Amino acid sequence: MKNRYSIFSLIRNAFSYHQEWPPAWRSPEPKKSYDAVIVGGGGHGLATAYYLAKNHGMTNIAVLEKGWLGGGNTARNTTIIRSNYLWDESAKLYEHSVKLWEGLSQELNYNVMFSQRGVLNLAHNQHDLRELSRRINANRLNGVDSEFLNPEEVKKFCPAIDLRGGGRYPVLGASLQRRGGTARHDAVAWGYARAADELGVDVIQNCPVLGFESHADGSITINSGKGPIKAGKVGLVVAGHSSVIADMAGFRLPTESRPLQALVSEPMKPCIDTVVMSNAVHAYISQSDKGELVIGAGADAYISYGQKGSGHQTEHTLAAICEMFPQFRRVKMMRQWGGIVDTNPDASPIISKTPVANMFINCGWGTGGFKGTPGSGWTFADLIASGEPDDMNAPFKLDRFKTGYLVDEHGAAAVAH
Amino acid sequence: MSQKFRLESGGLINRDKPVTFSFNGHELKGYDGDTLASALIANGVHLVGRSFKYHRPRGIMSAGPEEANALLQLGEGAYTEPNARATMEELFDGLVATTSNAFPTVKYDIGEVNSLFSKIFVSGFYYKTFMWPSKAWKFYEHFIRKAAGIGKAPEEHDPDFYDKTNAFCDVLVVGGGPAGLSAALSAAATGAHVTLVDDQPRFGGSLMAQSGQEIDGKPALEWVDEAEAKLHDLDNVQVLRRATAFAYYDHNYVGIWERLTDHLPVKPEGLPRHRVHMMRAKQVIIASGAIERPLVFCDNDRPGIMLASACRTYVNRFGAKPGNKGVIFTNNDSAYATVLDLIDAGIEIKAVVDVRKDPLGPLMEKADAAGVKILTNSAVVGTSGRLHLKSVEVAELSDDGETAKSDVTEIACDFLGSSGGWNPTVHLHCQAGGKLDFDEERGAFVPAPSNRTNPNISVGSCKGAFGLADCLAQGFEAGQEAAKAAGIKFRKSGKAPTAEAVDEGNRRLLWLVPGKKPLGQSGKHFIDLQNDSTAADLQLALREGYRSIEHVKRYTTTGMATDQGKTANVNALAIVAQTLNEAIPTVGTTTYRPPYVPVTFGAIAGRDIDDLLDPARTTPMHSWHVNAGAEFEDVGQWKRAWYFPQPGEDMHAAVNREVAAMRNSVGILDATTLGKIDVKGKDAAEFLNRVYTNAWTKLGIGKCRYGLMLGEDGMVMDDGVTSRIAEDHFLMTTTTGNAAPVLGHLEDYLQTEWTDLEVYLTSVTEQWATASIAGPNARALLSELTDDIDLSNEALPFMAWTPGTVAGIPARVFRISFTGDLSYEIAVPADYGLALWQALMTAGSKYDITPYGTETMHVLRAEKGFIIVGQDTDGSITPVDLNMNWIVSKKKGDFIGKRSLDREDMSDPNRKQLVGILTDDPKEVLPEGAQLVEVVKDKPPMDMVGWVSSSYWSPNCDRSIAMALVHGGLKKMGQKLYSPQADGRVIECTITDTVFYDKEGNRQNG
């Protein structure tokens, strides 16, 4: 890498008052044509471009982002990373992702702050316990670390939890994935963008895609905010706007878009050193390195593109947090927001060819795709480069909704962060 | 008396009521009416905290919610509260406050070493380092986390309680300054229901900070008092003080956070600490005022440097002096009001440093006439004083304002008030979806005119009308307009309160005040005081390609602190625009999000905590179970008796006893919790035909039938027995946890898909109490309690029901069975549930009737291979997978899920199918959730072929039994499987069919 980041480069640049830092990425104008164009400059799109260049040597490629890089769900999520998914197909994909996370800062030479502080999934009743046991056993036999903690062990691992809570949802046990944790969301988008740019990828912001035109030779013209761009192959990775973009391309998805909320407290000294998730009460909490409690809420029931969500979700989520952590009632909420999540009927993504030749789609990561970013980019790049599915992405093909081969992760988490 | 910086007179404080409080362990005095901040200022406490990143010494910088420095820890023990803004906390006797983020003391803080490295710790430095060695991030992070954060989270259960109410009104007025009061008065005069909220303990808003203002010819505060009295007397007006409108959701749904006891030395019993009003308003008038914007100059963060308007507030409202000799630094005329008031109060103004070349404005003229030293075309280019401001350096500006001349004058002073103009408080307007226009002249974003999607009206200075006369006029007009829009009929009357119109003078927008050296080379131009982000950081971000304002914000953390950039954001984006050579509106703002100020979790949760988080539902027989010593399990919202241990019994022993007792004589189960939906209407049978997989039209009256309900995806969603009450009337039962979702699902279809069907659904779960008696003696027992029901197999065969009287209670008796034994479910009106239960227990004593809970029920049904939806299914299982083909009608036209069942992968013979599992060692009980493999490997990964969904010790079979979902399991009868456990053991087992007991099914006939 031309301009490696390190403590030494920081010190060196301090002498020139940091005037000499080069841009992390260029801001090129789009070329007339590319071998491949990725639509959507979120984490997934940028990772796809990076692995296309890195793993497949495709460097005449571009990423088109309608706004600012990582401005979609990448910038809005609660950054929980884990791979303790129930089904073999998911476990394989997410575990591959976690393995990539484990070396990502070094790979990108950009500190994405992957912090393996462990992820606890709480059980509050007998049913939860059975589900937990099933998942832990499946994880273990899939080679994914996962263990059961009894209530005392939960308390020891996360002393802030009140095992009796407010009394309605006592903690009966938890699964723990020690290799799970959180990462810095913006850094993921920026790190991939910088590394992809370095490999020659054109990362183009403020460039909405408005439509497509297929040609007899198999190429596709993309009608963009910066004019027509020709592409040999097109990869669509636009998360909450997937059904909108599929509509432009003339095919339909079983994907629904709805607002998912998150909020943060004011920054405080460390008080929670892990990630705690409870599906039963729909609340998820961790503490950022700045000290804010980062809290995920449920998704609104209605379909919408308004990135804010309704007030009652906030009310419900904070009630749930106060159940698990009654001491936090005096803590204050600092900011609340929403993102548009793309959910599929089986709560698993689509990584697939489409009815349009040379067009591929990666969507439906819904409420839990941040953790999948590296793995998603990796396998989508494989699919785009070879044009054919492989072991990792084949189960996630679009036509499974026609054939019925679903990868139903609902059981694993109603809201799978 | 130590209040060295208290003025002899003046202010809205009550000098007859002294108050004692403590700050960092020192006992100090203030007055009733003070805020914590004003009391600290009156005591000459200038240093109150340390900044987030560099731990720079900081003092109070404002007098309002925009405070970025004075975030203190309030209270102790369970009552402690982190990050309280000293400027918003009313002083009370016994208040305890301490500095956050400093160790060991605010004067000598170790964290200040960070300042030494500030040349390296520029924006985004952490993205560039801490990557070596590769696993070390957690190590670095540990220290970073410790250094970060501000206050300390409480560690004890919060002893206070919080309240929440849902409210509505015709016109909500946010802000009780002149514009808001005027709006509330005019709206109230129409008879509209008006709610007026203000975050301060008293109304008046900016008027409290001012002097010499007159409204309708009276001193302004007198007018305020009269307005308040008038509103108070009106029945159609609700007035909330200490109440902040913090969130504005769609359709005029506004969250208001009222603080009821925080300011009281003794908290009255029974009063909630905070109350959130979720207000649905027909019309909203926003009169939230404006926040002064500081100038961005070199080393602009020292204790003693504050907003010019804050200096004025402390003097006029609190009778407290920000210092003894000050400098005012401004780019507009409004800061001269501060100058004049401070001089009046006897405070020495060493100089006014005005960046304007030819300042114009009535206030400036007055100051000039009063002999104040005014340095025009000049700027503060540096400051000194580590823990408290000692002096400022002033230089003349170049023509373009981009550099300062080298001739520098030092002026000794102990405070500096700065004013870069005013930012309308547009937060709520924007949260509601309102757009902003940029007022080039004032350099301020102002609300764009309201429209259909954002109908609220902004008035007064939050609309960019900074003159008192305009505020009053706009408020008056908006009040009437809102009342009219809310549908109130009235005749226009009255007239707007008036005040003298004043000329605002001119301005010079100098977003970045030059220092002595190029930016970033010496000293720091802070933009966001709390997060320590500087103008140099903004430029670094831009240089590195982070160009979108959102990228700049995130890379530098500008505007991301607890004040959410109230004083930082507009300065930041203007400097970004200037650096990029773009227009300010092109750069745009970041998104305004709720809450306007931080709001306690407790208040937002309100009463929905503890037992009220989610209702715990209990059956009419619950008290009996409790007395009998039952253990309970939560199923959905219900508390279900899990098992009834006798002294000395664990669950295992109790269940074994209960299971055996039921099969040997008679057992009794509380089945009240099953969901019950009354289905009525001429198309009821057709409706059932469509929602269940089997056929319903021919079911006779008085007969019952079991049904499986699928989702659209063809997967099993629920099951239960439905009975025909009359030609057009059925009673459906659902699983306990699924009753509400099933009702929702059915209503969804009725209301959106099958509008042609005449069917009415009513949830009757709560209306009936059900006792299920089962076992060889069930019939004998029941016959003792009824004389109008013929219980013979012929009269009441299996899967039939009849009305009748049981124990003198009108009842419905269903002959259905979830145990495989002869069984009756007796349903009575809920109020009679306990009486029925007691009658059955009394009459049953001669049969040793045994109450059993859900655990025993699970064993009994598993012995018979009956499924539990949600345990033996998981949303990915079809009826075919359950080997229940028989229940899927091949003849019916359509039913929900039918099309999905025809998908090609549904007939894959290798799908997971429900089978029975017997462990090779009959004593070994497989753990539920265990995974099964065909080939055991030394270590994972191993290919899993299935998982154990139900597993029990069966006393009747005298061995363990289990059910599992196994790939292609139905064709693998007799095949061996292995279950590797976490502890390394491997449990060996064999596939069998799912019926373990009474395979012929004779027992259900008794």
Ligand SMILES: Cc1cc2nc3c(=O)[nH]c(=O)nc-3n(C[C@H](O)[C@H](O)[C@H](O)COP(=O)(O)OP(=O)(O)OC[C@H]3O[C@@H](n4cnc5c(N)ncnc54)[C@H](O)[C@@H]3O)c2cc1C
């Ligand atoms: C509140 C919230 C909390 C979450 N919490 C977690 C969590 O804890 N853990 C987890 O793993 N996941 C979580 N998620 C989910 C996760 O954020 C997403 O699944 C993931 O970030 C999706 O990444 P992406 O790159 O596909 O999408 P995005 O980041 O949304 O990127 C899509 C991009 O496409 C662009 N785009 C759209 N249309 C066009 C067009 N026509 N032309 C050009 N560009 C276009 C958008 O501007 C956007 O930048 C959460 C999501 C939300 C909203």
